[in-house]
Amino acid sequence: xxxxxxxxxxxxxxxxxxxxxxxxxxxxxxxxxxxxxxxxxxxxxxxxxxxxxxxxxxxxxxxxxxxxxxxxxxxxxxxxxxxxxxxxxxxxxxxxxxxxxxxxxxxxxxxxxxxxxxxxxxxxxxxxxxxxxxxxxxxxxxxxxxxxxxxxxxxxxxxxxxxxxxxxxxx
Amino acid sequence: xxxxxxxxxxxxxxxxxxxxxxxxxxxxxxxxxxxxxxxxxxxxxxxxxxxxxxxxxxxxxxxxxxxxxxxxxxxxxxxxxxxxxxxxxxxxxxxxxxxxx
Numbered sequence: 001x002x003x004x005x006x007x008x009x010x011x012x013x014x015x016x017x018x019x020x021x022x023x024x025x026x027x028x029x030x031x032x033x034x035x036x037x038x039x040x041x042x043x044x045x046x047x048x049x050x051x052x053x054x055x056x057x058x059x060x061x062x063x064x065x066x067x068x069x070x071x072x073x074x075x076x077x078x079x080x081x082x083x084x085x086x087x088x089x090x091x092x093x094x095x096x097x098x099x100x101x102x103x104x105x106x107x108x109x110x111x112x113x114x115x116x117x118x119x120x121x122x123x124x125x126x127x128x129x130x131x132x133x134x135x136x137x138x139x140x141x142x143x144x145x146x147x148x149x150x151x152x153x154x155x156x157x158x159x160x161x162x163x164x165x166x167x168x169x170x171x
Numbered sequence: 172x173x174x175x176x177x178x179x180x181x182x183x184x185x186x187x188x189x190x191x192x193x194x195x196x197x198x199x200x201x202x203x204x205x206x207x208x209x210x211x212x213x214x215x216x217x218x219x220x221x222x223x224x225x226x227x228x229x230x231x232x233x234x235x236x237x238x239x240x241x242x243x244x245x246x247x248x249x250x251x252x253x254x255x256x257x258x259x260x261x262x263x264x265x266x267x268x269x270x271x272x
Contacts, residue, residue: 117265131231135263
């Protein structure tokens with residue numbers, strides 16, 4: 001597995017490998033949501049309800065929303081819903097940011113070919129597709145894609161300078 | 172997986188309640204129901220998102236399909252109750268103004 005991280009940082013990362021289909025999306029999203037909470041310090045509304053993802057904090061919202069779109073993209077575009085592929089996910093939380101690497105061995109994706117959203121949106125120009133990459137790019141501080149094989153998505157969300165200003169509380 | 176939506180129809184009005192997660196795994200089933208709702212040409216569709224916890228672009232696409240389909244047939248769509256992550260997504264996509272959220 002290739003990584004943009006030095007060995008010391010990787011040692012602190014959370015590694016997850018799931019089959020590259022949408023069937024395993026919820027598991028990956030749940031792990032990412034919990035890692036986001038570790039960084040943001042947000043509290044779960046119902047900590048005893050393990051089925052409740054409870055994504056309300058702005059940092060958690062950004063990370064989970066973007067990751068869901070990237071996972072969708074890999075399962076749909078890289079693996080084209082076919083079984084047999086694997087998605088490797090490396091999550092590196094720190095006190096200031098969360099970095100997620102998503103690695104697949106499927107087909108490469110044309111990131112530059114994704115059309116931008118219309119400048120002016122009305123009920124006639126509402127898009128019915130092509131929103132996923134826009135969501136990921138806008139929600140995060142960094143989204144990079146390195147075509148492979150293997151293909152590498154690198155996602156980074158940083159905490160604001162003053163976490164209290166974003167509503168995120170420290171435990 | 173529990174059905175993330177409920178549909179109540181009367182003579183000229185339909186209420187669609189969406190709950191839980193509307194995403195790439197759950198949106199296709201809702202999209203099929205949306206085709207049926209549009210075909211029935213109701214005068215008004217109320218969409219209640221109060222219990223919707225998560226949405227992704229596939230879920231947004233399903234709601235856009237409903238909105239455009241009903242409006243194209245001369246009907247009205249009222250979307251209400253969006254909060255937390257779903258509201259953030261609608262705002263990011265600048266759909267909050269179109270949907271009057």
